[in-house]
Amino acid sequence: MRLNQLTYFVNEINAAIDTGKYRDISIKEVEDHIEREDLIPYLRDRLGEDVDLSLLTPEVSEELNSKLLGIFGGYYGQERRKWGVENNGLCLLIAWSTEIIQQKAWE
Numbered sequence: 001m002r003l004n005q006l007t008y009f010v011n012e013i014n015a016a017i018d019t020g021k022y023r024d025i026s027i028k029e030v031e032d033h034i035e036r037e038d039l040i041p042y043l044r045d046r047l048g049e050d051v052d053l054s055l056l057t058p059e060v061s062e063e064l065n066s067k068l069l070g071i072f073g074g075y076y077g078q079e080r081r082k083w084g085v086e087n088n089g090l091c092l093l094i095a096w097s098t099e100i101i102q103q104k105a106w107e
Contacts, residue, residue, distance in 0.1 A: 001063045003101070005055060009064065010097045012051040013043075017090050019050050027079055030089030034068045064100075071096045 016022055025046070033042040040061035044053050056064070080086040083095035 001060050001067075005060050006064070006097060006101060008055055009053070010094055012053060013090050013093050013097070016047045016050050017088070017094075021050065022047065022090055023088060025089040027085065027087070027089045027092050030092055031072055031076070034065060034072050037062070037065050037069070039065050039068065064097075067100050068093075068096055071099055 030039070033039045040053060040056055043051065075082055079092055079095075083092065083099075085092045085095050
């Protein structure tokens with residue numbers, strides 16, 4: 001996964017949040033899909049035409065999900081304390097993607 005693919009993902013999730021349509025996506029819902037390793041297909045289906053995740057190949061999607069799963073495993077239950085997120089699963093994705101960037105966990 002390259003940095004531009006990760007920032008692309010963040011921008012698309014941010015655009016979805018800005019629509020105001022997805023306040024009902026909970027942290028648990030997002031974490032469940034991370035655990036099932038089907039986050040990107042879920043987001044494509046759930047967010048529809050409000051996002052374009054076409055640049056995320058299956059390989060990139062798998063790598064992103066794996067990195068998110070690593071954060072989930074290390075910080076489950078600490079979302080509010082660590083990132084200030086407690087209501088919106090999409091906001092959590094932005095926070096965790098930013099964490100991946102800060103860890104420099106890309107090619």
